[in-house]
Amino acid sequence: MDISVGEGTASGTAARAARVRPRLAAWWEANARDLPWRFGRTTPWGVLVSEVMSQQTQMSRVVPYWTAWMERWPDAAALADAPKSDVITMWGRLGYPRRALRLQECARVVAAECGDGLPHGYDALTALPGVGDYTASAVMSFAYGERIAVIDTNIRRVLSRVFAGEESRGGAASPAERALAAGVLPRDAARSVTWNQSVMELGALVCTAKSPLCDHCPVRDDCAFLAAGRPGLGQRRTRPRQRFQGTDRQVRGIVLDALRRLPEGENALERATIETLWKDHAQLDRCVAGLDEDGLIEMLPGGSVRLPLD
Numbered sequence: 001m002d003i004s005v006g007e008g009t010a011s012g013t014a015a016r017a018a019r020v021r022p023r024l025a026a027w028w029e030a031n032a033r034d035l036p037w038r039f040g041r042t043t044p045w046g047v048l049v050s051e052v053m054s055q056q057t058q059m060s061r062v063v064p065y066w067t068a069w070m071e072r073w074p075d076a077a078a079l080a081d082a083p084k085s086d087v088i089t090m091w092g093r094l095g096y097p098r099r100a101l102r103l104q105e106c107a108r109v110v111a112a113e114c115g116d117g118l119p120h121g122y123d124a125l126t127a128l129p130g131v132g133d134y135t136a137s138a139v140m141s142f143a144y145g146e147r148i149a150v151i152d153t154n155i156r157r158v159l160s161r162v163f164a165g166e167e168s169r170g171g172a173a174s175p176a177e178r179a180l181a182a183g184v185l186p187r188d189a190a191r192s193v194t195w196n197q198s199v200m201e202l203g204a205l206v207c208t209a210k211s212p213l214c215d216h217c218p219v220r221d222d223c224a225f226l227a228a229g230r231p232g233l234g235q236r237r238t239r240p241r242q243r244f245q246g247t248d249r250q251v252r253g254i255v256l257d258a259l260r261r262l263p264e265g266e267n268a269l270e271r272a273t274i275e276t277l278w279k280d281h282a283q284l285d286r287c288v289a290g291l292d293e294d295g296l297i298e299m300l301p302g303g304s305v306r307l308p309l310d
Ligand code: SF4
Pocket: 158, 161, 162, 206, 207, 208, 212, 213, 214, 215, 217, 218, 219, 220, 223, 224, 225, 226
């Protein structure tokens, strides 16, 4: 990332940020999606659940799952006590179901060691199972209103385009990207929260990876990427996404889905039924073994499987 050219000096970046902030804040005011975990309508725990569910899943898809989940388990203590089979079933088709078990591990620690309240501090949050830099920063900003730079894929893409005039690179955020995110964060805590949310929302709705809607973008007059002719737009700078069809992920999802759909009163899939789920039995066996290793299913004598009970 090179922000040393043209207006990309420290003072140029600051001037650009000063122009971008009010435009983005006004755009946020008019366009923010009314998601149920926004605008102070849920607890810090509810914000954390929304962030865990939104990793690798679009926020709009998360809404019905989050709503049902929070109705059933409104706090960490409730989730901590839930049977694993219910947790995996409620995760539904959100994908990457290990996240559900990690969230329950987190709930158990919060319930047992934190008096059922989510800790208020970055270090305490990242010490929880499954809570990394992004989730801790998002909770600190969105739930607690603290001034902290939140760095996810959308924010990296938007900041890199607007201020550096280039696509962000894949992999972990670079020191330059972190410095940029910290440098353009408003000093005022309340404004920093709006900034984080609005940059992230712009990346989700307007400044998308492949087809940014520059004609409708509130910061187009100050976007270095647009001014430079959108160099390398659509080029994959991140790791190419693995196709889904035929992958172990698909097979694992099919097995879990069959378990979730078992009729009332039945809790196991017989071996003969499992074999009807996927033609390639070597791949199927590998996936069943992997699900068992991850604690998402239990293998029973005779080759049948069930969702874990405790
Ligand atoms: S002008 Fe285009 S590239 Fe620049 S921030 Fe807006 S949508 Fe993204």
